[in-house]
Amino acid sequence: EIVLTQSPGTLSLSPGERATLSCRASQSVSGDYLAWYQQKSGQAPRLLIYGASSRATAIPDRFSGTGSGTEFSLTISRLETEDFAVYYCQHYGDSLTFGGGTKVEIK
Amino acid sequence: QVQLVQSGSELKKPGASVKVSCEASGYIFSSYVMNWVRQAPGQGLEWMGWINTNTGNPTYARGFTGRFVFSLDTSAGTAYLQINSLKADDTAVYYCARDLGYSHGYAFDIWGQGTMVTVSS
Numbered sequence: 001e002i003v004l005t006q007s008p009g010t011l012s013l014s015p016g017e018r019a020t021l022s023c024r025a026s027q028s029v030s031g032d033y034l035a036w037y038q039q040k041s042g043q044a045p046r047l048l049i050y051g052a053s054s055r056a057t058a059i060p061d062r063f064s065g066t067g068s069g070t071e072f073s074l075t076i077s078r079l080e081t082e083d084f085a086v087y088y089c090q091h092y093g094d095s096l097t098f099g100g101g102t103k104v105e106i107k
Numbered sequence: 108q109v110q111l112v113q114s115g116s117e118l119k120k121p122g123a124s125v126k127v128s129c130e131a132s133g134y135i136f137s138s139y140v141m142n143w144v145r146q147a148p149g150q151g152l153e154w155m156g157w158i159n160t161n162t163g164n165p166t167y168a169r170g171f172t173g174r175f176v177f178s179l180d181t182s183a184g185t186a187y188l189q190i191n192s193l194k195a196d197d198t199a200v201y202y203c204a205r206d207l208g209y210s211h212g213y214a215f216d217i218w219g220q221g222t223m224v225t226v227s228s
Contacts, residue, residue: 001169035214037152044202044221045152050214057216088152092213095168096142098152 002026004089004099012107019076021102023089028069033092036065036074039101040085048087049074079104109133111203111219118225119193127188127222129203136184137161140206142215143177143188147199157206158186193226200224 003026013019023034031052037045047056049065052072062077076083084106089099114128129141143155156167158177165177176189186203201222204215 033212035212037215039152044218045204045215046218047214047216050207051212054211056214090152090214096154096213098154101151 001095002029002091002093002097004091004097006087006089006099006102008102009100010103010105012105013079014107015079015081017079019079019083019104021074021087021104023067023072023074023099025070025072025091029091029093031068031072034065034067034072035090035092036063037088037090038083038085039088045088076104081106109205109217111205111217113201113203113219113222116223116225118227120228121193121195121226123193123226124189124191125193125224127190127201127203127224129186129188129219131184131186131205134205137181140208141177141179141186142204142206144202144204144215145199146202146221147196150199155188155201160186190224193224195226197224198226 005024007022034052036049038048039045048059048063053065064075067073086101086103088101112130117125119125137160140157142157145153154168155171158165163179174191178187203219205217207214207216
């Protein structure tokens with residue numbers, strides 16, 4: 001089973017700064033099946049990115065995804081206050097797995 | 108609008124059963140697979156499996172076989188998660204989530220609001 005490792009565990013940044021979140025797979029995977037979600041406290045997750053780099057409906061263009069093989073990343077170009085949340089990567093393969101999450105907190 | 112509405116919070120004793128519902132609206136229910144995801148308190152997301160809303164055939168992830176049952180009421184556009192022989196570590200929020208399928212990498216675009224199940228004596 002593929003394991004997704006997200007880093008860092010917590011990212012402390014200020015509004016307006018750039019955030020780069022990493023998702024590493026335990027073996028090479030297809031980016032076609034790599035997604036990113038945002039989850040705010042007490043809310044359900046929200047789809048941000050699918051297919052490693054395609055933004056979901058109504059997702060602002062400050063969110064971007066990239067990567068291939070075992071290394072994927074989510075970048076938030078300029079953090080807005082509403083972006084402080086937990087982010088998860090997800091991969092669909094033989095099974096479906098989520099990474100452990102990265103918390104983006106206000107510095 | 109497209110949405111999934113789940114049933115309310117549940118408090119159950121160990122050994123009991125619980126059935127969580129997920130009612131879909133705003134789209135053709137049988138056109139999308141339905142997934143179930145667990146989130147224990149303070150923890151990450153854990154995929155439990157999915158159910159084919161055309162055939163009713165369920166697929167359970169490792170660790171979710173035996174006590175967990177996915178079912179449908181297609182006429183009502185509703186999916187169900189039943190958990191039998193509840194244990195304390197089943198305490199979690201349970202989400203249903205619509206699957207976009209192959210064309211979108213099986214990403215989950217619509218989620219229910221979550222149902223908190225608490226197992227305590």
